[in-house]
Amino acid sequence: MAAQTHFTIFDTPVGPCGIAWNERGIAWNERGIAAFQLPEGDAEKTRARLARRFPEAVEAAPPEAIHRGIEDVAALLSGEARDLSDAALDMEGVPELHRRVYEVARTIPPGRVLTYGEIAARLSVDNPRLIGQALGRNPFAIIVPCHRVVGAGGKLGGFSATGGAVTKRRLLEIEGARRDEEPTLFDLMA
Secondary structure, three states: OOOOEEEEEEOOOOOOEEEEEEEOOOOOOOEEEEEEEOOOOOHHHHHHHHHHHOOOOEEOOOOHHHHHHHHHHHHHOOOOOOOOOOOOEOOOOOOHHHHHHHHHHOOOOOOEOEEHHHHHHHOOOOOHHHHHHHHHOOOEEOOEOHHHEEOHHHOOOOOOOOOHHHHHHHHHHHHOOEOOOOOOHHHHHO
């Protein structure tokens, strides 16, 4: 019997987001995040997007572990550095390479970035485009911070959420993302 999927919509500084979770088994009482949804414009559109992804899902109040994750996401989207790497994810059905890419992406702290090529090198993958393809199918945006992965030479690269690269740039701005620890002109003037 498949685990029941639940979801909720919640407000953040960037708009109404959604999160879906399930219980992988009553004996284990393990809850896993099945998906995270960035805003689609308004709460109804975000809700509809999750309903298309999980037609059998039931809207519900989140259990404590999911509620804590929601609080952390909202804080992150308001500019606070929050580590979401310990959130339990339901990776059932996620291809092995994608899992490995998501594991590396989850190690990128808020305010930092890696390139597609750097992730490819860490995973001994010859083609960095495979990294981009995996991140383009990321069902856990923000929790698996695909927005923190950029192209070579600081190029922004793609982003599959509503708003595309503009949304990616905004998320990086909220986090104050930087490639390295070198001071900028603005740091020197402070």
